[in-house]
Amino acid sequence: MLAFLIAGVILGVLARVLHHDADDPNPILTVVVGAAAAVVAGALMNLVLSDPVTDLGAWSFTAACVVSFVVLGMLEGVWWRRS
Secondary structure, three states, X not given: OXXXXXXXXXXXXXXXXXXXXXXXOOHHHHHHHHHXXXXXXXXXXXXXXXXXXXXXXXXXXXXXXXXXXXXXXXXXXXXHHHO
């Protein structure tokens, strides 16, 4: 579970660094959304695979990273469209 959280934080910071604009959402919001998406996706993938929720497997870690990346992209798109 901690690995999912760390991956989400890293992806949130990376998303912030790669695409920084004056109209971007708050940096704290970006990191929190990335971390939350990674934790939820990793836990759900473990449930789908019938593994313990806190296990760290290749598939659950990949799902955590991909879902976090997609959710952060959607956050950027919605935020950019709003402003």
